[in-house]
Amino acid sequence: MRLVVATCSVDYSGRLTAHLPLAKRLLILKQDGSLLVHSDGGSYKPLNWMSAPCFFTEHEPDDESLALGVTLMWRVTHAKTADMLVVSIHDIHGEFDHDLGDEPGLIKDGVEAHLQALLADNIQELGEGFSLIRREYMTAIGPVDILARNADAQTVAVEIKRRGEIEGVEQLTRYLELLNRDPHLAPVSGVFAAQEIKPQARTLAEDRGIRCFVLDYDRLKGIDDSWGRLF
Amino acid sequence: MRLVVATCSVDYSGRLTAHLPLAKRLLILKQDGSLLVHSDGGSYKPLNWMSAPCFFTEHEPDDESLALGVTLMWRVTHAKTADMLVVSIHDIHGEFDHDLGDEPGLIKDGVEAHLQALLADNIQELGEGFSLIRREYMTAIGPVDILARNADAQTVAVEIKRRGEIEGVEQLTRYLELLNRDPHLAPVSGVFAAQEIKPQARTLAEDRGIRCFVLDYDRLKGIDDSWGRLF
DNA sequence: GTGTTAATTTCGGCT
DNA sequence: AGCCGAAGTTAACAC
Numbered sequence: 086m087r088l089v090v091a092t093c094s095v096d097y098s099g100r101l102t103a104h105l106p107l108a109k110r111l112l113i114l115k116q117d118g119s120l121l122v123h124s125d126g127g128s129y130k131p132l133n134w135m136s137a138p139c140f141f142t143e144h145e146p147d148d149e150s151l152a153l154g155v156t157l158m159w160r161v162t163h164a165k166t167a168d169m170l171v172v173s174i175h176d177i178h179g180e181f182d183h184d185l186g187d188e189p190g191l192i193k194d195g196v197e198a199h200l201q202a203l204l205a206d207n208i209q210e211l212g213e214g215f216s217l218i219r220r221e222y223m224t225a226i227g228p229v230d231i232l233a234r235n236a237d238a239q240t241v242a243v244e245i246k247r248r249g250e251i252e253g254v255e256q257l258t259r260y261l262e263l264l265n266r267d268p269h270l271a272p273v274s275g276v277f278a279a280q281e282i283k284p285q286a287r288t289l290a291e292d293r294g295i296r297c298f299v300l301d302y303d304r305l306k307g308i309d310d311s312w313g314r315l316f
Numbered sequence: 317m318r319l320v321v322a323t324c325s326v327d328y329s330g331r332l333t334a335h336l337p338l339a340k341r342l343l344i345l346k347q348d349g350s351l352l353v354h355s356d357g358g359s360y361k362p363l364n365w366m367s368a369p370c371f372f373t374e375h376e377p378d379d380e381s382l383a384l385g386v387t388l389m390w391r392v393t394h395a396k397t398a399d400m401l402v403v404s405i406h407d408i409h410g411e412f413d414h415d416l417g418d419e420p421g422l423i424k425d426g427v428e429a430h431l432q433a434l435l436a437d438n439i440q441e442l443g444e445g446f447s448l449i450r451r452e453y454m455t456a457i458g459p460v461d462i463l464a465r466n467a468d469a470q471t472v473a474v475e476i477k478r479r480g481e482i483e484g485v486e487q488l489t490r491y492l493e494l495l496n497r498d499p500h501l502a503p504v505s506g507v508f509a510a511q512e513i514k515p516q517a518r519t520l521a522e523d524r525g526i527r528c529f530v531l532d533y534d535r536l537k538g539i540d541d542s543w544g545r546l547f
Numbered sequence: 548g549t550g551t552t553a554a555t556t557t558c559g560g561c562t
Numbered sequence: 563a564g565c566c567g568a569a570g571t572t573a574a575c576a577c
Contacts, residue, residue, distance in 0.1 A: 086342060086356045088319055090414045100555045102430040109416045111317060113342070116356045124419035125317045125347045128367055128572060132419070134360045134555080168555070181410050183321045185340045188355035188363065199333040248560090331570040359557055367570085399570070479575085 249279030480510030
């Protein structure tokens with residue numbers, strides 16, 4: 086990622102034609118060639134940009150641009166469409182280059198994680214007498230979302246998904262098979278919990294003796310007195 | 317604008333709850349307190365963000381966070397809603413602070429400006445014998461988009477809008493009133509040119525003897541042999 | 548200022 | 563891969 090703070094003007098040509106007059110701005114050149122032009126305010130949307138896939142080239146200004154004070158030009162052309170973004174740089178006030186490496190975390194797991202935290206905090210939602218053993222109970226094939234005990238002191242493994250589909254039932258089935266080999270835990274029953282459970286997944290789960298439980302996110306949030314504790 | 321490249325994790329709580337696991341990312345702290353968290357790829361949309369109006373605070377990590385390797389925490393809370401963004405910074409790899417000043421150019425005038433350039437280059441579109449006097453003809457109350465001469469050597473003032481509404485007609489009316497006081501130019505007639513002209517605007521314009529002209533952007537682009545000259 | 552609609556939308560799920 | 567719909571949508575525009 087290459088960061089440049091520069092006085093520049095920007096021209097875009099594509100679905101529409103747009104121009105940014107000379108001003109000091111932040112230019113973000115990403116690894117994939119995409120370019121963002123940001124001002125020091127506004128929303129997260131850049132003033133102008135070029136999305137990947139695209140090609141970046143840096144070149145000297147022509148005589149006409151040179152006469153206008155341009156010292157460096159950037160050109161980003163889209164790989165498929167004819168979209169083009171041209172940055173005419175007059176002065177560079179700061180520059181910083183750094184390799185960020187891969188981005189591991191896509192945002193969304195937050196929902197599932199929070200559903201897990203909410204249910205763990207309110208495990209009695211699954212039935213009277215339920216108690217939490219622990220969240221993220223580690224096994225050889227991965228962590229079980231929630232391990233709990235029911236009113237009969239029997240172990241219950243809970244798999245949580247935002248949307249319950251067959252794959253989630255399969256995952257829970259594998260956990261159950263493994264957990265039931267442990268004499269300290271067996272017999273372990275399963276609960277498949279999700280905000281929405283697809284009919285096919287429900288059928289498969291119930292056929293395997295796995296209980297289905299629909300999570301009401303807003304309701305859980307409402308009854309959870311520990312809301313906000315994350316911060 | 318403060319730019320920080322840091323290894324960090326991010327938690328957001330608001331309309332949804334989201335989490336970004338530990339990784340190296342770009343943090344952009346803008347003048348208005350808004351914060352953007354960008355990775356080195358993807359679209360122009362940040363991985364996570366907080367929009368203005370909001371408040372930014374920097375503080376020391378609590379013991380729990382400290383034990384996890386957090387050295388610095390940022391918290392951005394929305395001014396009105398309960399939205400909150402928390403950045404747990406482990407390492408800072410680079411930092412850059414710079415005052416960008418005001419952003420003069422909102423993107424959109426580019427369309428109108430280009431329409432103006434296209435029509436100026438093809439002024440005969442308004443009628444046979446039309447010739448350009450000049451673009452951005454300056455008056456005491458602002459620049460007239462285009463000043464031209466028709467086949468009868470009469471002066472014509474052209475106001476260009478992307479979408480023609482009443483306000484544009486009023487603007488042109490003011491210019492015409494002023495221009496007609498100039499004996500060198502008078503009598504000056506008006507042309508209201510836009511990609512789309514609202515019925516109310518058309519009625520008002522024609523009532524005032526102003527001609528309406530619908531601009532076909534794609535057609536103008538097609539016939540304009542100077543297309544691409546901007547780059 | 549408030550509601551309605553388009554967007555260089557982006558993003559995800561689903562067929 | 564293409565279509566459809568939601569988004570922490572954002573942004574522009576009409577009323």
